[in-house]
Amino acid sequence: MTDTATATRTPVLRTDDLVAGYLPGVNILNGCTVDAYQGDLIGIIGPNGAGKSTLLKAIFGQVKIRGGAVLLNGEDITSLKADKLVAKGVGMVPQNNNVFPSLSIEENLQMGLFQRPKVFAERFDFVSGLFPELAKRRKQRAGSLSGGERQMVAMGRALMMDPSVLLLDEPSAGLSPVRQDETFLRVAEINRAGVTIIMVEQNARRCLQICHRAYVLDQGKDAYTGTGRELLTDPRVIELYLGTLAADEDAKRDRKEPEA
Ligand SMILES: Nc1ncnc2c1ncn2[C@@H]1O[C@H](COP(=O)(O)OP(=O)(O)OP(=O)(O)O)[C@@H](O)[C@H]1O
Ligand SMILES: [Mg+2]
DSSP states (O other): OOHHHHHTSOOSEEEEEEEEESSTTOOSEEEEEEEEOTTOEEEEEOSTTSSHHHHHHHHTTOSEEEEEEEEETTEEOTTOOHHHHHHHTEEEEOSSOOSOTTSBHHHHHHHTTTTOGGGHHHHHHHHHHHOHHHHHTTTSBGGGSOHHHHHHHHHHHHHHTOOSEEEEEOTTTTOOHHHHHHHHHHHHHHHHTTOEEEEEOSOHHHHHHHOSEEEEEETTEEEEEEEHHHHHTOHHHIIIIIHHHHHHHHHHHHTTOOOO
8 A cells, every 4th residue: 555545544543642541640552553455454463562452442442541542434432442442343363261151152243243133144255255164153152262263263352343443453473373373364355355464473474464554563652654565675674673473483384283
């Protein structure tokens, strides 16, 4: 996307100089600005504790916002409650505990659509197109699925609401390298189906390989941004962050760890 194109367009989601934190007097986000335009697949990478999950939680109204704003298609949605945000088109897949284990796959997907039960069939078709194995096993209890399958149920549930933007917190976490690859392919596929995505990822190199643009978060600020390819080859990013991490990932892959 060119600068002139972005200059005249409103982002689907924008965090504008966001300041936020959990405890009084302690800010975790220290002026964080991130833009996602229609059709973008945006990556958020950075060291542990940089505030990546906090950024997604702040967008989703789960952290106290002390400065700046969250805008959805130009509308101020700062600090709205999660149910309002879902109704407005913000879909969130948190890092942990993102399915109802005692419910079936189908019931989990229905929960995603609690605000619009009538459109279930249409949305179920869309989600089944992306995750055919979920449709085939719709009666199976989510708690009996593998980690990767549960991740797909969680994404499917968020997609049931036809979100304008989908927030993903470390979709590949805890999965074997093979399952991680599969998850990244699925995320790219969801994006190609027209869904704007902001994805936080620990697996920085893989994330940068598939995203259009990414932000490196450092101490709650967007330290660097660029296309995935630019950041992959940016000496500052490699030296500060990607270098050791990327080498670790490569070593792991070379050992061809068994599939979970
Ligand atoms: N509920 C909470 N109460 C107080 N502090 C918190 C809370 N959740 C997170 N923090 C703190 O906020 C900081 C940023 O945490 P966050 O989870 O956003 O990091 P992250 O970049 O997602 O890290 P990771 O890569 O480990 O997932 C950390 O110092 C963490 O201890
Ligand atoms: Mg996190």
